Amino acid sequence: MAKTAKLAKRDFGSFHASNVQELLNLSEEEYEPPAFPDGLEIPSFTAESIEFGSKFRDDHTLLEKSCTFLNHGAFGGVLKETLEYAQKWQRYTERQPLRFFDRELLPHLAYVTRRLANFIGCHPKDLLLMNNATTAINTVVHSIPLEKGDVIYCLSVTYGAVKKLLKWRCQQKGAIYHEENISFPLAGPNCILDLVTKTLKPGTKLAVFDHIPSNTPFLLPVAELTKICQDRNIPILIDGAHALGSVNLQLDLFSPDFYVSNCHKWFCCPKGSAFMYVKEGRQSQIRPLIVSHGFDSGFNSEFIWTGLHDYSPFLAIHVMINFWDVIGKERILSYMYDLRRKACELLVNEWNTGMLVPEKLQGSMGLVQLxxxxxxxxxxxxxxxxxxxxxxxxxxxxxxVPVKAIQGKLFVRISAHLYNSIDEYSKLAKAVLDLLPNCKK
Incomplete structure (x- = not known):
């Protein structure tokens, strides 16, 4: 075993950010995980004990029983075990703060980065832990050099906060904000691909796409969009805020330039956990928004420590990786997708309406017309x-449940997670029908 592999377990005084780069570059054969303090072993699960639906809600979430919660897509909903694990790390930190932050934290952040990288199909040296997707997107957009006349490209379904960022950045630099409109209903993914192929001009400085748009939740063909952009040498940033935990995300299958996602949404980690993937060839131009001790010590080292804050949400990512490994991606995603499909069918039949996009473009969220x-x-x-x-x-x-106004029509955006069950959507269907004669105040 290489000598540097021992870094994770050695207690040699302060552990510097530059050491993180070594830990992330090691092969699986060379790497040795850090030892965990007593009482902080990662929780385990058994597949046989997990039952989805209302029992899962009672056993593994903190959601109020009185509320019909069909809006997981907004801010997520933490798995009880991940929150409890994060809280254990918080209490452990305060027993001896200097020991934790100076001697123990960084090797543990390197370890959870390695595990998350393996889970989403990328090399750990290309992955950064971030507090949220918004910070990650700002990091990329502010790092891209813009001059007067340069173009940033996006679609009308791009998240509203991201549009504000892109417009403001263009205003600052005299660049051009190029937004293409998507009209609904969509027949299929080729509607998106044809539009982008026709309107994305060579020389564009950055193209931004949502993997799953928030207001109109359908699955964009991100692999094909990545190929279009990279064939034209245009950097592509994919906002996958809703992706981790709602799709089988494998970045090595399409290797975008930049990809960000939250861990606190569909992956059910505590708030304050997200990641940013940066393709190796793009890393030299991406710098953190906050300059701290790791600056100029390597790509990952620059981001691993950006000042003192609560790092426990990152460490809790271990719990959800264990959960998915034991329960299985197919079982988890099948439950959510099947439940969403049945729920959409139920609402469409009860209200005699329709969907915004076809079934093949839908995942764990759906838009049903009121x-x-x-x-x-x-x-x-x-x-x-x-x-x-x-x-x-x-x-x-x-x-x-969120209600959306799209092209002069009203829709509900339903979410389907492991704690939801079909009777909750029946309640929604009846409630909306009850509103029909009395909805205007």
């Missing part, structure tokens, strides 16, 4: 009208 008679009682079908109905569903029925 009954047209509901829209007809409103003066204007817009964001405020959608919010009014969403709030009514919450305050009158204790149903948490």
């Amino acid at each position: 009954p047209p008679s509901l829209s007809q009682t409103l003066d204007v079908v817009d964001y405020s009208a959608a919010e009014q109905i969403q709030n009514t569903l919450y305050h009158k029925f204790n149903i948490e």
